[in-house]
Amino acid sequence: MRILERQTANAPSSVLYHRCVVDLASRVVRFQEVPCRNLEDVLGGFGRSFQILAERAIDRAYTPENPLIVNVGLLTGSSVITAMRVYLSGYSPLKQSSRGLPAAIWSAGSGGFGNKLRWAGLDEVIFENRSATPVYALLRAGDGGPQVELRPASHLLGLTTHEKILALHREHPGGHYAAIGPAGEHYDSVFMGAVALSTDNELKSGEGKVRFAGRGGMGSLMGYKNLVALVAQCPDQFPRITPEVKAVNQVVIKGGGSARFQPVSQGGSGGTWANYPVLQAFHAVPQENFRPRGTEDMQALFPENVEKVLDVRQEACVRCGIRCHNNIQERNPDGSRGEFLGKFDYEPLGLFGPNLGIYDGAQVAKLIHLCDNLGMDAISLGATLGYVLEYNQRHPQQPLFNGATFGDFERIRELVMQTGRGSLASIGQGVQRLSEGLGETSYAIHVKGLELPAYLPETNPGYAWAIAGGHMSMQTYLLLAKEGKTGLDDWVKAITRTGLLQVGHDMIGLCKFVGFGAAHETTARAIRAVTGLEVSVAELEAAVRRAFLRGLALERRQGYSDAEYTLPARVFDEPNPHVKLPQFVTREFFSELQRRVWQVFAPEMEGLLPEPPPAVASPAVARAASGAPEDA
């Protein structure tokens, strides 16, 4: 990133970012310094990548024309706490409209890769086409600027995500690594492939303490491109912590917003895991395929009970003061720490634990770790497995696959293994395809083809408008539990004014756990402290809003109809009496919510995409863009 003059956001072209375009087919590498078109470009992340994706007409994910865009945010690599995010964007193999067109998606992750990419001198790498043979990309800082080369990767095939990372660490020490697992290698049968991002903790301990960019199958897109891993290699370049940055970091640590993620011993609640005891008070924990039974089984997975038998350590990404990772290890007979079992983040714990009827901490940790090692999105896999187990419960005479049912750890483990190794495409391609193939869609827990995170759909009608994962791109998922909001006006406001602003974090390079909004005075201060750019809160909010609405407009262009902005049918048709929260999401409520939300969004979405659709548009995309029926 180069800033020609200290300007306001009104002169984005004075900010230039460093892009590298790698043609995987021809091996040609081009470096560009690109002037920003608008504040979304300046902020980076999906705000920039979605503008690139919008310029293309893509009618299937696995086509050479579908790029994989790897980029960072404006603050990535700075000394602001949590500023280490990297983003992977492309058209998703998993999320698709009813017209069969892939949705644009991004997924975000921490670990050390984003920092190293930025420090190597690159803000963005676009991988075009696909390689004829397996390769990994080596991105390095050179004397004259960044250097990029593709190297053979056959020796990495079949290794787990963690094994690939360690192998690349031996070959290229001093780097950080992004790798797919066996699931991504089997991209034809696994659409939910994730990308593992190395951490300092992982590289030092040799234990699989990896972070993930999981949502939407970017690991599968990498697999399709025969791009097995990325290495970003350069010396650490943490900038000096200026008084201005220090002041921002103090807001993060002491401001209260992030405090809930700190260990209990430090006055916090103990990471995202601590949500469970609170949500269990409402019986709002996803149990047995998002269908709480009103039982107290979940208590076995509360932190204080897991700590009785396993070693729990709250850890953080390097130089992050928010210790949100709960790493679970066996406890040896002498009380010392034993083998690393897995990590208890909110989503994997819920979706591989109670959602599959498993309440043994060690078993849950093992399933999470297996999913991580094979390189799949824990949310998509956990939700799809939940569906399979419920199907088998409903059809005991004709069960699917190995007949696994809720709580059957060994058979569930077998399903995870087989899916990740590419031999169970019906699971690997996600719950929408599976349920439609079986003709039982009401209890398939997804919205717009992307499986839901571990917050019940009946508590969050905002899911329908999330553009890249239910809890990552629409911050309404705890509104009911936290505030008891059930009014239509409250929900319209939450979706159209405040909830969407969450995506700003996935532009600027900060983790959502900083505890303040992406269009917030502290964010503006952070931008000023790191870059010298003067961006007002109002300008930030407007840019984040445009980026979100551009994503929504892109969904519509890819063929999403009004009917697809909905919730799983069971929410409306079979309210769960065990959930001790108001049951307010009726069909009537939702219908009115749809009308009111589109009334706000639709006019603002006009003009946000390149118009008319690119001349090279395929017939399917052109039909979707024109609104013409499929058979027109």
Next chain:
Amino acid sequence: MQITVELHASFRIGRFKSQAISVPASATIGQIVLELGFLEKEIGIVLLNGRHASLGQLPQEGDVLSLLPRIGGG
């Protein structure tokens, strides 16, 4: 007057699960919270007889006040 206070999640550590307490009839939930040794900023969710409530509300005789810590996205 008597009310019952229920604590959830990490609030139970070193405290109690459920306890009947005596409070002045004029005490708001916020005042009761402080009396119990919490800071207002620690409180995430307040329920009065199972319904979401605010710190400014006045409990009535026999009410059940539930206090839960803050939660955040995973």
